[in-house]
Amino acid sequence: MPLGPLPAAVPPSWYLTLSAILFALGVLGFLLRRNIITVFMSIELMLNAVNLSFVTFSYVLKRVDGHIFSFFVMVVAAAEAAVGLAIILTVFKNRQTLEIDEVSTLKN
């Protein structure tokens, strides 16, 4: 990556690198946090990072298909958020906790 005076415009690879950084941070939050809601938000962050990659490739290839994929990811994320948050509500109603370590019915 050439350093020095800032160029007038950045190459698409910088956008992809930013996408990788955001995805890594999402993975970090997913593994590190203990609150169900924060874990869920980390998943949304990862989906957003992938969307940035799609839109960047759409720009590089000068085609609209990347935007369509990005659109479908958004739709799936919206559906996932509705169902996931309903599950979180149900878990909290039954167990009065948001710690993922204490929700271990399926463990072993």
Place this chain on the structure above:
Amino acid sequence: MDALLFMIFAAIAVICAINLVVQTHPISSALSLVGVMGALAALYLLLGGEFIAAAQLVVYAGAIMVLFVFVIMLLNAGSERKPVIKPRGKYLGAPLLLVFLGMMAYLIQRIMPASAPVVFGAFQGGTAKEIGRSLFTVYLLPFEVTSVLILIAILGAIVLARKEVD
């Protein structure tokens, strides 16, 4: 100018994402996520994705995050306990993450070494007109299947969040 805008919004996105990971209170994380999504919407606009930028703001930063904030409010979620990190993860995790990111950056630079820089306005295909045409011709079947998916999600959310669960 384009590079400056990219730097500003990329910095906002990364700082907000780091803040999302390190904050212990979920409402701080939710507001950081709104920041990430706003910055990403600006980057989509730089890449010529007008429709996607608007949808990002309306669907993600609007609808989904309102849902998150509502659930945080409903459950009265407080700060979480400090996570227990084993020493192996403590001393190996951060260097491995940096190595992974370095390798990804190197690979990206190798695969697309000399592509033309991103100039605002160079790609005009991201308008609502183009996306609509593509959505209703080439991607008609996935689009219709999506409506079934949303119907199932609505039913699932209603069934799960009903008063009597058992």
